[in-house]
Amino acid sequence: KQEVTQIPAALSVPEGENLVLNCSFTDSAIYNLQWFRQDPGKGLTSLLLIQSSQREQTSGRLNASLDKSSGRSTLYIAASQPGDSATYLCAVQKVSRLTFGEGTQLTVNP
Amino acid sequence: DTGVSQDPRHKITKRGQNVTFRCDPISEHNRLYWYRQTLGQGPEFLTYFQNEAQLEKSRLLSDRFSAERPKGSFSTLEIQRTEQGDSAMYLCASSFSILGSRGENTEAFFGQGTRLTVV
Numbered sequence: 001k002q003e004v005t006q007i008p009a010a011l012s013v014p015e016g017e018n019l020v021l022n023c024s025f026t027d028s029a030i031y032n033l034q035w036f037r038q039d040p041g042k043g044l045t046s047l048l049l050i051q052s053s054q055r056e057q058t059s060g061r062l063n064a065s066l067d068k069s070s071g072r073s074t075l076y077i078a079a080s081q082p083g084d085s086a087t088y089l090c091a092v093q094k095v096s097r098l099t100f101g102e103g104t105q106l107t108v109n110p
Numbered sequence: 111d112t113g114v115s116q117d118p119r120h121k122i123t124k125r126g127q128n129v130t131f132r133c134d135p136i137s138e139h140n141r142l143y144w145y146r147q148t149l150g151q152g153p154e155f156l157t158y159f160q161n162e163a164q165l166e167k168s169r170l171l172s173d174r175f176s177a178e179r180p181k182g183s184f185s186t187l188e189i190q191r192t193e194q195g196d197s198a199m200y201l202c203a204s205s206f207s208i209l210g211s212r213g214e215n216t217e218a219f220f221g222q223g224t225r226l227t228v229v
Contacts, residue, residue: 004152034218043116043201044153044220089152091218096166097143098203098218100152 002027004092006101013080014109021075021104023090028068030092035064035075038087038103047088048075080108114221116202122227123192130188131224135204142185143203143218144177146170153201159185160207192228199223 003026013019023033032051036044048057048064050073056065063076073090087105091098115134123129135142140161145153156175157167161182171177174192179185189196203218 032216036220041225043114043222044203046217046219049217091152093216093218096141096158097155097168098145098153099155102150102152 002030002092002094002099004090004099004101006088006090006104008104009102010105010107012107012109015080015082017080017108018076018078019080019106021077021088021090021106023073023075023101025071025073025092025099027092027094028071030068030094032093033064033066033073034091034093034098035062035073036089036091038089040087044089077106080106082108082110084108114202114204114219116200116221116224118224119222120225120227122229125194125228126191128188128190129192129226130186131200131202131226133185133187133202133204133221135184135202136206136219139204139206139219140182141205141207141216142179143205144185144187145201145203145220147199147201147223148197156187189226192226194228197226197228199225 007022035047050066061078066073087103089103091100117132143158144156147153159179174190177187201223203220205216205218207216
């Protein structure tokens with residue numbers, strides 16, 4: 001059974017810092033990995049999709065990497081802003097379903 | 111296209127009542143998923159449709175739960191005889207997958223969810 005772990009569970013940083021969120025998964029036979037953002041009481045917003053054959057994807061201040069063989073992914077956020085405050089979830093896809101981690105709750109303080 | 115739409119956004123019901131939620135996926139997306147999320151946890155897979163066919167159901171989907179996707183467009187999730195343990199956020203997602211492909215580039219898009227509270 002696929003298990004996804006996210007570390008840390010919570011993170012508080014001052015505005016402007018660069019930060020890294022970690023995601024690990026137990027079954028490396030995945031199709032892709034997706035990072036999502038979730039604001040309180042809201043749905044999920046897709047941030048980045050990394051296919052199993054890719055090593056990284058970039059979107060603006062976000063960069064996600066994937067090391068499938070070791071079962072790890074990182075989400076790098078550059079020059080963090082208060083508007084980045086949210087819960088960040090990673091999810092791995094195998095066949096049809098996504099398996100999620102429990103998320104990292106990020107707070108960026110002005 | 112305004113993305114995945116879910117209705118209602120919030121539902122409060124008494125234990126034992128039946129509830130039904132609706133999801134309208136992004137048009138032309140052939141896959142539709144239902145997930146459940148409780149506070150502080152990541153979403154958990156419930157079921158998924160490829161067009162109108164329900165291809166996979168989680169063990170979380172008890173006999174009280176039923177999902178449909180008539181004509182391969184919108185979907186409904188019904189919970190019969192609700193219990194307090196059913197209180198959660200119910201999330202719908204859709205994606206497009208080329209038939210016959212493994213779906214490595216299948217990006218899932220989620221709706222805003224339906225918050226169910228059973229009292």
